[in-house]
Amino acid sequence: MFDAILLFREALYGTLVIALACSVLGVYVVLRRIVFVGAALAQLSSAGIALALWLSGQGMILWLADRPIALALLLTLAGVVFFASGSSRGRIPPDATIGVTYAVAAAVGILLIAKAAHGEAHDIFLQGNILGITRADTLILLATAIPVLLAHALFYKEFLFVSFDRETARTLGFNVDFWNLFLYLTLGLVIAFAMQFAGVMLVFNFLVLPAVTGLLVSRSMGGTFMWSIISALVAAVIGFSVSVPLDLPSGPAIIAVSGVLAVVAFLIRLLQRR
Amino acid sequence: MTQLVSFENATLGYGRRVVLSDLTFSIPEGDFLGIVGPNGAGKTTILRAILKTLRPLAGIVRHAPNLRYGYVPQRDQVDYSFPLKVVDVVMMGRYDRIGLGRRPGESDRDAARASLAHVGIADLADHPLNALSGGQKQRTLIARALVGKPNVLILDEPTNGMDLVATTQILSLVRELHERDGLTVLMVSHALNEVANYVERIALVMNGGFRIGTVDEIMSSSVLSDMYRIPVDVDSVNGHRIVVARRNPDGDDIAHDGRRPVPHTHAAASETAVPGHEVDV
Numbered sequence: 008m009f010d011a012i013l014l015f016r017e018a019l020y021g022t023l024v025i026a027l028a029c030s031v032l033g034v035y036v037v038l039r040r041i042v043f044v045g046a047a048l049a050q051l052s053s054a055g056i057a058l059a060l061w062l063s064g065q066g067m068i069l070w071l072a073d074r075p076i077a078l079a080l081l082l083t084l085a086g087v088v089f090f091a092s093g094s095s096r097g098r099i100p101p102d103a104t105i106g107v108t109y110a111v112a113a114a115v116g117i118l119l120i121a122k123a124a125h126g127e128a129h130d131i132f133l134q135g136n137i138l139g140i141t142r143a144d145t146l147i148l149l150a151t152a153i154p155v156l157l158a159h160a161l162f163y164k165e166f167l168f169v170s171f172d173r174e175t176a177r178t179l180g181f182n183v184d185f186w187n188l189f190l191y192l193t194l195g196l197v198i199a200f201a202m203q204f205a206g207v208m209l210v211f212n213f214l215v216l217p218a219v220t221g222l223l224v225s226r227s228m229g230g231t232f233m234w235s236i237i238s239a240l241v242a243a244v245i246g247f248s249v250s251v252p253l254d255l256p257s258g259p260a261i262i263a264v265s266g267v268l269a270v271v272a273f274l275i276r277l278l279q280r281r
Numbered sequence: 282m283t284q285l286v287s288f289e290n291a292t293l294g295y296g297r298r299v300v301l302s303d304l305t306f307s308i309p310e311g312d313f314l315g316i317v318g319p320n321g322a323g324k325t326t327i328l329r330a331i332l333k334t335l336r337p338l339a340g341i342v343r344h345a346p347n348l349r350y351g352y353v354p355q356r357d358q359v360d361y362s363f364p365l366k367v368v369d370v371v372m373m374g375r376y377d378r379i380g381l382g383r384r385p386g387e388s389d390r391d392a393a394r395a396s397l398a399h400v401g402i403a404d405l406a407d408h409p410l411n412a413l414s415g416g417q418k419q420r421t422l423i424a425r426a427l428v429g430k431p432n433v434l435i436l437d438e439p440t441n442g443m444d445l446v447a448t449t450q451i452l453s454l455v456r457e458l459h460e461r462d463g464l465t466v467l468m469v470s471h472a473l474n475e476v477a478n479y480v481e482r483i484a485l486v487m488n489g490g491f492r493i494g495t496v497d498e499i500m501s502s503s504v505l506s507d508m509y510r511i512p513v514d515v516d517s518v519n520g521h522r523i524v525v526a527r528r529n530p531d532g533d534d535i536a537h538d539g540r541r542p543v544p545h546t547h548a549a550a551s552e553t554a555v556p557g558h559e560v561d562v
Contacts, residue, residue, distance in 0.1 A: 168376055178350055
């Protein structure tokens with residue numbers, strides 16, 4: 008088992024970077040009740056990858072075949088601006104707008120992949136393939152995650168205030184729209200890069216389940232971040248370690264472990280109340 | 282007396298939608314003003330203009346230099362799912378002083394604890410915010426507003442959803458802060474019967490109209506009947522003013538202009554045997 012893990016250690020390192028970045032941002036995603044914004048952004052990112060592959064398959068903008076992240080980033084950041092500016096449009100409630108974005112982006116992604124050259128082979132971009140993560144990929148992920156995490160460490164106070172009580176933050180002179188957009192941008196960046204390797208389902212898992220585990224275990228913001236990170240990293244290591252020797256898909260295995268950890272956290276919470 | 286905020290023929294609204302027009306009034310230092318009206322009348326719009334988060338569509342809103350507000354939002358604007366301690370929430374009132382990218386220090390923590398003691402809940406400093414009662418949460422938000430050493434304390438519907446005991450305690454605390462600390466206080470509420478017995482001046486906002494004056498000036502049958510557009514009586518029970526709408530013999534309340542008034546749902550804090558029924562403002 009250990010040999011098998013060693014064989015894919017670069018993939019594990021990359022997965023741990025994704026788990027770390029998503030689990031930090033996930034605390035805001037869960038507390039701000041924008042879980043489905045995260046899902047919609049992940050789908051937009053996958054639609055961007057599909058669009059890049061379709062365009063290059065049609066002989067247009069050939070370099071996109073090697074760098075589908077360009078269109079993934081473009082669509083995700085467009086989504087970020089849209090959602091950060093308040094996705095409610097007239098009589099349409101915000102969650103309906105998010106639902107429309109999610110459904111259309113998912114369908115468009117599948118349709119484009121179906122018509123892209125070697126479409127079946129490219130399905131992997133939508134579903135993710137963490138075992139295929141290389142050292143170069145991990146370095147790209149680190150180059151995204153480190154600035155994002157530094158920004159979150161540096162501007163924790165600002166992100167917390169505008170998330171917790173935006174009206175009061177505004178009266179104290181905080182540029183709430185700017186900080187909201189900044190927060191969403193960090194989310195969009197991490198999702199767009201993580202999506203290439205981990206796929207929609209695993210990215211969504213890392214954004215939600217570890218944060219839920221953290222909130223169940225801890226009663227402070229610091230503790231919530233800590234347990235969110237720990238549970239994401241533990242789920243990644245255990246899921247990876249179990250899936251490789253047993254020849255199971257790694258993404259679902261990691262998600263299953265995340266689910267078990269969330270249930271354990273729930274039981275701990277129940278015991279604490281007694 | 283120094284005027285802290287002055288509205289000069291100000292028209293307020295959002296985009297092309299005018300909410301209130303031609304407002305002219307001032308808020309002097311040391312004032313204790315209740316801004317009262319039904320939901321949607323424009324109270325929050327006035328509040329936003331005072332807080333400088335809304336620019337007037339026309340006219341001028343002047344603010345005294347170095348004015349610092351302590352803002353207490355409506356309780357439901359705050360997200361209680363955040364796992365925050367009471368003292369951490371109060372420290373937020375000093376975030377603008379701490380500087381970009383810096384964390385609160387020991388002096389901020391001490392100031393937050395002092396502010397909690399000031400509003401009578403020093404012992405709750407390390408409790409989780411979401412474990413507090415409605416009245417304790419409101420005291421926490423007031424402590425947060427005070428920790429920044431404001432010139433003006435602004436409270437938006439501070440007693441919304443509270444029972445009679447908590448309402449009385451919060452309003453008494455606010456009055457005490459005004460009298461003891463000389464703090465200028467603006468309190469927005471839809472409940473005239475509650476506010477009228479605590480503040481010194483009242484601004485009535487309703488039906489597109491605006492009237493401001495001392496409590497004695499506003500709490501008169503003629504002024505209130507004119508504003509509500511239904512016959513209204515002002516009674517006194519044990520020194521407390523109670524506003525009641527006059528009931529017609531056939532049971533319907535008809536406006537002066539013959540229209541039925543829009544029914545309101547609020548039940549005021551004071552339950553009395555005064556004939557007629559209370560008016561929701």
